[in-house]
Amino acid sequence: TQLLEQSPQFLSIQEGENLTVYCNSSSVFSSLQWYRQEPGEGPVLLVTVVTGGEVKKLKRLTFQFGDARKDSSLHITAAQPGDTGLYLCAGRQGAQKLVFGQGTRLTINP
Amino acid sequence: DAGVIQSPRHEVTEMGQEVTLRCKPISGHNSLFWYRQTMMRGLELLIYFNNNVPIDDSGMPEDRFSAKMPNASFSTLKIQPSEPRDSAVYFCASSLKAGTAAYEQYFGPGTRLTVT
Numbered sequence: 001t002q003l004l005e006q007s008p009q010f011l012s013i014q015e016g017e018n019l020t021v022y023c024n025s026s027s028v029f030s031s032l033q034w035y036r037q038e039p040g041e042g043p044v045l046l047v048t049v050v051t052g053g054e055v056k057k058l059k060r061l062t063f064q065f066g067d068a069r070k071d072s073s074l075h076i077t078a079a080q081p082g083d084t085g086l087y088l089c090a091g092r093q094g095a096q097k098l099v100f101g102q103g104t105r106l107t108i109n110p
Numbered sequence: 111d112a113g114v115i116q117s118p119r120h121e122v123t124e125m126g127q128e129v130t131l132r133c134k135p136i137s138g139h140n141s142l143f144w145y146r147q148t149m150m151r152g153l154e155l156l157i158y159f160n161n162n163v164p165i166d167d168s169g170m171p172e173d174r175f176s177a178k179m180p181n182a183s184f185s186t187l188k189i190q191p192s193e194p195r196d197s198a199v200y201f202c203a204s205s206l207k208a209g210t211a212a213y214e215q216y217f218g219p220g221t222r223l224t225v226t
Contacts, residue, residue, distance in 0.1 A: 033214075040219065040220075041217075041219055041220070042114070042201050042203070042217025042218055042219055042220055043153070043201075043217050044217070045214045045215070048214070088152075088153065096141060096158065096160075096165075096205070096207070096213070097155060097158070097166065098155065098215065099155075100152055100153040100154075101152065102152040103152060103153075
């Protein structure tokens, strides 16, 4: 059983469209992170959210942590081909352990 | 600055052979993590070390897998004997030992292992 469920698993949209990716769990996490992974490389951290209800913005990307700290969303405005990649959410358990979702594979078509 | 270094980048071996994956963490980091990534199971934590000491190996699939960290700048993940179901991308990551909620793990480029 996957502790963190991401949806959708695959998403292919046209350049300029908006999109939202979801990360859901029945467990509470002390913090939640979003990573982006490109082919042949390891994941790279985009953001960490810590407080329930927290919203963080990174240019065209908006991240939100659920009030109960069990879920999170990533919204991309006016998607660009450079946004293409695998987006992973990871919940922190205990002091250091991260539990990753299955990922959302995003393709932005020019 | 050098990031996490992993070797080899690709490994193809036959079932039953021993495989050793290597990792050099970022200098100054005192925590090291080994992950495995497959399409079916995603990214799974296998084991992690703090100050060269294994802390949690509950993700190690079975006795065929072992990991060591003889010093702060080197770790190995060994599979003996290897099986086709071990085929995956293995990542090493390092971090400063968590002191705040916002700590970050830095991942290496991974080793793609294929067992035939």
